Amino acid sequence: MTQAPLPQVGRTATFTVRAPASSANLGPGFDSLGLSLPLYTTLRVTPQASTEVVPLGHGLSSTPANESNYVYQAMLLAARRAGRPLPPARIEIESEVPLARGLGSSAAALIAGIVAGNELLGRPLDHAAVLDVAAREEGHPDNVAPALFGGIVVATLDKLGTHYVRLDPPAHLGVTVLVPDFELSTSKARAVLPREYSRADAVHALSHAALLAAALSVGRLDLLRHAMQDYIHQVWRAPLVPGLSDILESAHEHGALGAALSGAGPTVLCFHDTRSDTGRLHTYLHGVMTRSGLTGQVMDLPIDLAGTVVACPVEA
Template sequence: MTFTVRAPASSANLGPGFDSLGLSLSLFTTLRVTRQARTEIVPLGTDLAGTPADESNYIYRAMQITARRVGRELPPVRVEIETDIPLARGLGSSAAALVAGLVAANVLLGEPLGADELLDMAAREEGHADNVAPALMGGIAVATLDKVGTHFVRLAPPEHLGVTVLIPDFELSTSKARAVLPTEYSRADTVHALSHAALLAAALATGRLDLLRHAMQDYVHQIWRAPLVPGLTDVLEGATAHGALGAALSGAGPTVLCFHDTREDTGDLHDFLSGVMRRNGLDGRVLNLPIDLQGVQVSGS
């Protein structure tokens, strides 16, 4: 028995939708899982160099979460792991790994868990749902996690909505990015966050691309994380003058996401983002990435 699991990257928050809004992007973590006599974990490629090649690997630990949930043991397997999602860049690499591992174990065990159970399990393990929901379901997700369960609405991306990402060549851990956030917010900042998150969700649901530059304003996390991401403020303040519909820190960063209209040329936006990196002494990549519509995929099972 051999099968493949492919889980996409994701971008969380999208500005004001802190821990509640995210979308799926077409970069992937891929597992090739084969039943055999003993367990082997095989990370492949330079991006995974240094990650554990044994049962302490995060993906295998995710597989064990599924097994414990259903009260069964995992059979011995060979798990080959590849990824083109850059690690610790705010593109949901850990969420993709978690989702891929949970789903792989579910397939191995005869699929005892449904999609809603997998989502709730992933959200509770990750601590929030805005990365794992898009990785599982694809598209745009509005998601919440509470004591009752994980609740989400999947939105199809509006027609002509495109994504450009600036991925700097340095890592930023989520724990470090969360550590700079305040423990309390003023009423004014809270109202600002609620109103803009609601406007952003409504704009994405109805295809109002003209509202994105206003809806993506945020005072909850981006202003506090800006010192950790050189050039972030320049992008947030200047991207719309160069063809972006709106801009946001992707997850905890340091990647920055810009929405654009796919009917328009993105050359000026790419030049602007590359210039921001150069002025701040950074190397990195500027890419147009399609929004992934499928979420996690299993083949060959």
């Protein structure tokens, strides 16, 4: 998380908070592994005598323009953890993160709101506390940790706290995402998961999650295809995402280093080597959408390294 110094005058000046999208799980790292992507939710916060919540842009047109807005509720979470009332402000909200697509739109809003509330209060919460508040609200840290810190993050949540390790991405590791033009709620995607797993599936998940974290930490791009195999959630969610099984099985034949469902979906993530052309992979992914009767977009993205950024806009 990057912060620029704010004026020490009681937070009377406008400031901005920018939080990135994220992709969670990456295959076997269920609820514990994620990375940050450069699509942003941005808040412009101006302290004033009364509270206003102003969602901007077509993508947020269905979100509440009042204190029930998720961003404002996230700001209140910071105030509750700090044990202080939240000062009133005008909060303008913009977002590039598509809703209900498995790209961490709720996590970006949550982190942006908690950080904004913390700023209004004079930063009583440190980074560890901000992460813990967010992870406990979400129920897992896989999206909120990379949204806060950037890069690739392995994180756990237990009764003692939220614990994480942030990794810089390996050299030459890029991301290609297929974002279909339909929404899939996290609750629906979680509802299809079994309540119990076999010992064999548990061992498979543990070993592959460990291998994936190790491969990412030392830059073994050749291992990603094998390490990203998963039996915990992707096999159960595949019927909800047409074409997913095809991509998981065959994307490596078209230039992908590995493939996974992004979060709860329906977005699908492929890793690629930035030294190689991704045209063949794009053609393949568009073909999968066409055969599945879907529309959407395919994008190459770097991994965001900055995480959440706080700054004071410079007025012209």
